[in-house]
């Protein structure tokens with residue numbers, strides 16, 4: 577009998593998908609940078625208004641209501657917006673659109689690991705350029721090998737810093753490649769590279785509803801780019817990629833900017849609290865403009881993450897990343913959750929050694 581392994585696509589032999597899932601409900605999940613301050617009020621509103629009896633119908637093929645809402649929010653035309661099933665789908669679509677097998681994909685390192693995954697799926701050659709020790713970006717190093725697709729995360733996950741906009745402008749000015757500028761965390765930083773992206777040849781500004789907007793479970797994200805670029809992305813997008821319920825909620829969520837602002841302000845004060853408590857426990861805490869902190873553990877990082885998981889708290893182990901030995905990433909949450917973390921963390925780091 578043919579084994580399933582024999583049927584496997586050979587070009588995927590080496591492929592492993594990064595896994596983030598830790599959905600145990602009894603755990604404190606400080607590992608995936610979701611919005612732990614709550615669910616967007618749009619969810620309750622749409623629950624009351626939505627015509628569930630029409631769920632027999634397909635949604636709009638290109639999520640027209642949401643696309644128009646996003647376009648009006650940013651003063652763009654709907655042709656300059658593409659909606660996806662989470663921004664992950666936008667990253668997937670971008671790699672499919674621009675990478676031929678053997679083309680070079682370039683990203684800084686460390687950064688969000690899914691860029692490399694989607695590039696690998698499309699059989700790109702991968703070039704990861706180390707960030708400088710201060711986590712700054714070297715655009716020239718990324719462009720020196722003439723990549724076909726570049727992905728950069730602004731602000732960067734997991735290092736939590738904003739890159740110099742001038743460096744990202746250099747990437748966008750390069751005519752020979754498409755450039756993903758992933759602004760998943762921009763709601764927390766008040767930063768935006770949208771106008772630079774829209775004025776570039778092949779820039780793609782990627783956003784998500786999973787972070788500041790608080791609907792990660794519904795899966796919605798989007799790309800903004802020049803119409804010619806969006807047309808390319810649309811060629812490979814699956815029709816009906818976003819379900820009609822999600823579409824209605826995401827569109828309404830954009831009306832709840834005040835709620836997002838309130839979350840951001842609470843998050844900032846909890847972030848300061850956590851940073852100072854971690855420093856007291858011997859962690860080196862890096863500056864962050866995001867809803868997470870990167871820090872260097874005073875004890876072995878992977879052991880610490882495993883021990884905390886056994887105690888019901890999930891944080892992200894950054895040890896596998898270059899430059900980040902014994903580093904961990906912790907999502908900012910309301911005080912009650914941070915205090916559970918701190919209470920369980922204390923005994924694990926006091927008197928510990930690497």
Ligand SMILES: Cc1ncc(COP(=O)(O)O)c(C=O)c1O
Nearest residue numbers: 662663664688733760784786797
């Ligand atoms: C930088 C970055 N981009 C994209 C995503 C994917 O977000 P989603 O697929 O939920 O929109 C994440 C999720 O953690 C992320 O950190």
